[in-house]
Amino acid sequence: MFHPSDPIGILDSGIGGFSVVRQVQRTLPGEELVYFGDGAHIPYGNHPEDKIVAMARYMFRFMEDHHVKALLVACNTISCVIGQCEGEVSCPTFNAVQVGAEAAARLSVDKIGVISTVFTHNSRCYPEGILARSPKKLVVLSCGCPDLARLVEHNLGDPAGMAEVEADLRLEMDGIVREGIQCCVLGCTHYPLVADSIRRLYPGLPLIDPAEEMARALKEYLEGERLLASDDRLGGLTIYTTGDVKEYALRARQVGLERIGSVSFYPPMTL
Structure with a gap:
């Protein structure tokens, strides 16, 4: 069971998903966001399919542990194999492709x-x-x-x-x-x-x-399910990365992300 105060998850192979975060912050400023960028393994598009699926499942389980009420799969490469990740999260997923x-x-x-x-x-x-x-x-x-x-x-x-x-x-x-x-x-x-x-x-x-289409689809879903966060406050953004924390913090500011609470390292999956 999900609650309007639960966060929205956004995952990507690197900083590219910041383009999705930016659109969601503009469209749904009251939502709490949790971002996972797997910078240790970029670019995903150069990995074999079995490795992409394994890395995707690793991030899906991370999002399930954070009890996200919806998951935006920003990575187009993961979107191509998303059918092999069923069952890893209990919330609805929206994918870029x-x-x-x-x-x-x-x-x-x-x-x-x-x-x-x-x-x-x-x-x-x-x-x-x-x-x-x-x-x-x-x-x-x-x-x-x-x-x-x-x-x-x-x-x-x-x-x-x-x-x-x-x-x-x-x-x-x-x-x-x-x-x-x-x-x-x-x-x-x-x-x-x-x-x-x-x-x-x-x-x-x-x-x-x-990214624009994902933000619109997410808004329609949350409105339909009455899961929109309260509009009496602005939601924050928590960033996790398997890559360089300082670089992620810099890139987040460069692309105009707002209300960044923290940028933290998360151990990458061993390939």
């Missing part, structure tokens, strides 16, 4: 681009999810980016590092942009953190941010 595919399928376009990690690309989760939900025939062009998530993770806010991020964006995106895509799904939660760079490189290209 599901809401991102639904948002893309609603658009009045004929050609959609997707940029993601290599694992997400190879799984075909986005193309299959979009095509299954679309009422019309679409072309979906997917691009797997082996280095982009890592570059964003470690270079956000550093002008010299961001030049490397933008060079990698051009390397990965030029091909699908030349194919005439009419929008692009940001199929990794790290990518919305550099959305301004993408817009500067490809002006006029609409971007679909699953």
Whole structure:
């Protein structure tokens, strides 16, 4: 049984899920949030499937121990294997691929681009999810980016590092942009953190941010189940990471996260 005062859990392979936290704080400012970023094992998209599933289950159990009333699986790579994590948490889960595919399928376009990690690309989760939900025939062009998530993770806010991020964006995106895509799904939660760079490189290209869709879906669920936190106070944010605590604290401030109570280390799963 859940209570409105219970926290909401958000998990990701690294700092990318901060893009989801940012949207949830804007949409549901009264909610308490618990964040888990598995920085020790980033990028998830370069791991084999069995390791991704094991790491996901490790984080799911962490969230179950914290009695979250809803879990947002920000990591697109984990979203592709979420069916193998059933039973690890008792609360409802919302995943990035599901809401991102639904948002893309609603658009009045004929050609959609997707940029993601290599694992997400190879799984075909986005193309299959979009095509299954679309009422019309679409072309979906997917691009797997082996280095982009890592570059964003470690270079956000550093002008010299961001030049490397933008060079990698051009390397990965030029091909699908030349194919005439009419929008692009940001199929990794790290990518919305550099959305301004993408817009500067490809002006006029609409971007679909699953983080926004997840926040909206969460709000609808909480309202329907009468689980919204009281609006008489602002909710806080507790961050756990298997990575560098100081770096996570810095990145959280850089992306504009609010009401950060603590940033703590949590032991990583041994692979």
